[in-house]
Amino acid sequence: MNTKEYEKWVIDFYRNRGWYEYDPFVRINYLTEEVGEVSRAVRDIEIGRDRxxxxxxxxxxxxxxxLEELGDVLDNIIILADKYDMTLEDVMDKHIxxxxxRFDQDQKEDDKED
Incomplete structure (x- = not known):
């Protein structure tokens, strides 16, 4: 499945369950919760839980x-972007x-110093 197909699938899935309707403030809370779960998963891999x-x-x-937790983060980002008429492609292009x-500017400044 490519990125566009996955975006459509997520949006449809969330709409069918009534989860899409949460406003962006609620969606941010879900995203934050999922990022915390990613942090916990990474900690478990790197240093263990010791419980x-x-x-x-x-x-x-x-x-x-x-992998599951990263998927939850991605889904929340997709829904949040869609609420503002943005796609993952828009996000990726803008970020690139x-x-x-930013780093071309850094390179030019480094070149000036040499």
């Missing part, structure tokens, strides 16, 4: 959990231009 009430999981299980401009 006596949790059993140790395999690295594959931990990575699978991270920003980074290229």
């Amino acid at each position: 006596p009430d949790e059993s140790e999981k395999s690295l594959d299980t931990k990575k699978d959990n991270l 231009k920003k980074l290229e401009k």
Whole structure:
């Protein structure tokens, strides 16, 4: 599935469940919650959880959990962007231009110093 197909699938899925209707402030809360779950998943992979009430999981299980949480973050970003008539392609294009401009400028300044 390509990016555009996935965006459409997510938007339709969320609309069919009534989840799309949450306003952007609520969506941001969901996004923040999911980013926290990504942080927890990365911590589990990198340093472990060290909790006596949790059993140790395999690295594959931990990575699978991270993959799921990244998907939740992506879905929330897709819905939030769509609410403002933006696509992931718009986000990616704008971000590339920003980074290229920013770091092209840094490169030019570095070249001046040499």
